Amino acid sequence: MPASSERGARLARMFVGGACALLAAAAVAAEAVSVKPVRVSEHVWYVQGQSGVADAANQGFNSNAGFVVTPEGVVVIDALGTPALGRALIAAIRTVSDQPIRRVIVTHYHADHFYGLSAFRQAGAEVWAHKAAREYLASGEAQARLEQRRRELAPWVDERTPLLTPDRWLEGNTSFALGGLHFDLLYVGPAHAPDDLAVMVREDAVLLSGDIVFSGRVPFVGNADSRRWLAAMDELLRLKPKVLIPGHGAASRDPVADLAFTRDYLRHLRAAMGRAAEDMVPFEEAYRQTDWRRFENMPAFDAANRVNAYGTYLLMERESLRKK
Ligand SMILES: [Zn+2]
Numbered sequence: 001m002p003a004s005s006e007r008g009a010r011l012a013r014m015f016v017g018g019a020c021a022l023l024a025a026a027a028v029a030a031e032a033v034s035v036k037p038v039r040v041s042e043h044v045w046y047v048q049g050q051s052g053v054a055d056a057a058n059q060g061f062n063s064n065a066g067f068v069v070t071p072e073g074v075v076v077i078d079a080l081g082t083p084a085l086g087r088a089l090i091a092a093i094r095t096v097s098d099q100p101i102r103r104v105i106v107t108h109y110h111a112d113h114f115y116g117l118s119a120f121r122q123a124g125a126e127v128w129a130h131k132a133a134r135e136y137l138a139s140g141e142a143q144a145r146l147e148q149r150r151r152e153l154a155p156w157v158d159e160r161t162p163l164l165t166p167d168r169w170l171e172g173n174t175s176f177a178l179g180g181l182h183f184d185l186l187y188v189g190p191a192h193a194p195d196d197l198a199v200m201v202r203e204d205a206v207l208l209s210g211d212i213v214f215s216g217r218v219p220f221v222g223n224a225d226s227r228r229w230l231a232a233m234d235e236l237l238r239l240k241p242k243v244l245i246p247g248h249g250a251a252s253r254d255p256v257a258d259l260a261f262t263r264d265y266l267r268h269l270r271a272a273m274g275r276a277a278e279d280m281v282p283f284e285e286a287y288r289q290t291d292w293r294r295f296e297n298m299p300a301f302d303a304a305n306r307v308n309a310y311g312t313y314l315l316m317e318r319e320s321l322r323k324k
Contacts, residue, residue, distance in 0.1 A: 033059045035080075035088040037096055040243045040251050041204035043068050043181060047080075047092055048250060051217045051299035054081055054112050060153045061085055063112040066208045066245050067093050068201055070179025073102035076125065077199050077208045078247075079116035081149075082156040086116025090123055101125045102178065105185060106166065107210025107247065108193035109133040110220075111145050115157060117164040130187055131169035132195035170197070188212060188236065191229035192219070192247075198232075200239055207241035207255070214262050215249025217299040221308035226266045226315065233259055265295060269312040277316040286313065 037045040046066040050058045060081040067089075068075045074093055079086050093101065104120045106129040107113060117127055136142055142163055149157040174185040182202040189196035192211040199208040211219070212232050221229075236244075237256060244255035252258035276286030287309050295301055 033061050033085065033088060035061065035085065035092045037067075037092045038251070039096075040245065041201075041206050043070060044201055044204050044206045044243070044245075045069070045093075045096060046208075046245045046251055047089060049080070049112075049248065051249065053220075053300050053303045054149070055152060056154075059084070059156050060112065060115070060149075063248055064245060065089055065113075065116075066199075066206075068181065068183070068204075069097045069099060070181050071099075072179035073100045075178060075183060076101060076104045076120065077245075078107055078113045078210070079104055079120055081112035081115050082153060083116060083118045083161055084156050086119030089116060090119055103128060105129070105183075105197065105199055106133070106195075107197050107199070107208065108189070108195050109136050109142075110193060110211065111149050113210070113247070114164070115149070115161055118162055121164060126167040127164065128168045128170055128174075128185075129166040130189065130195040130197050131171055132187075132189055133166075133193075134169065136194060137163060137165060186235070188232035189228075190225050191232040192221075192224050196232065198236055200241065205240070205242040206245065207236060207239060207243070208245045209236055209247065211247035212236060212262075213244060213246035213249075213259055215246045215252065215258055216261075217248055218295055218301045218304045218308070219248075219262050219265060220300070220304050221266070221269065221311055223311040223314070226270055226312060227319070230263060230266055233263055268294070269308060270316065273309060273313040274316040274320070277313060277320050283310060283313045 035047045037047055039045050044066060046064055048064050049062040052062060054060045054062045063081055065078040065080050074097055080089050101120060101123050102125060104117065104125050104127045106127065109129065146163060170185060172187050176183050184200040184202060186198045188198055196210055196212060198210055198212060241255050244252045244258060272290040273286065
């Protein structure tokens with residue numbers, strides 16, 4: 001083989017090798033943010049985020065979003081955790097419907113559920129949320145969270161990512177109809193967050209619970225009101241949904257069983273931290289003495305459990321003071 005063509009062949013092999021490596025890298029990146037719609041009923045689909053907390057590896061895709069296709073337009077529940085994921089969700093919706101996207105309901109203003117809103121506003125959708133989110137949006141906490149996300153989710157969250165306010169603030173429970181379907185927006189906060197909304201799609205008996213239910217991972221509790229959170233779960237079970245789409249984790253056709261993990265975890269936190277607060281055992285000691293074995297192998301345990309326990313310890317102190 002002449003030298004030039006040998007060089008050509010070597011170059012071609014290098015090119016193929018390089019292209020394969022590039023394709024493999026692209027496949028990994030695409031896999032990390034594969035926003036694929038899963039149908040759960042006649043009108044309802046959802047996309048499932050990865051387990052664990054939002055990080056660079058999952059590009060912030062750690063929460064779920066749902067959408068309901070009616071003959072008069074699409075209703076979306078939650079917008080995912082970055083503007084790019086918001087666009088990916090719109091692309092996922094477009095694989096099953098070309099109906100206009102009319103409305104986005106935000107189940108609660110936590111970063112992983114609403115940073116994707118800008119894509120929906122650009123697409124002409126109106127945004128609804130409960131008015132209890134107002135205080136959070138105006139707070140330093142919302143800004144601090146945005147800065148944390150800019151650091152940890154760059155370049156998917158950056159200085160252009162807005163904290164978008166809704167077009168309409170809701171009060172209490174709200175119902176509306178679109179394209180022959182009825183939507184019940186139930187205010188169940190303050191539980192996981194001050195502004196928790198759950199969405200029931202009546203005709204399909206599908207319930208989108210927001211973060212009242214975490215499936216397959218330790219929930220983020222922080223300084224949530226776990227007493228009301230447990231009550232909210234009972235309230236949602238009374239609706240007898242056929243399908244439950246949690247804020248995190250897989251959809252369930254057995255909501256009672258799949259809700260049990262979140263409920264057991266909250267009960268365990270409250271019992272252990274409640275005893276410690278009652279007996280005035282310092283937090284560090286109470287945390288060390290608590291048996292976490294049932295939960296410590298679940299995703300997000302390391303990132304969330306200690307903060308959850310501390311928030312619950314403070315809550316149980318307040319609850320025990322109220323009793324006295
Ligand atoms: Zn949340």
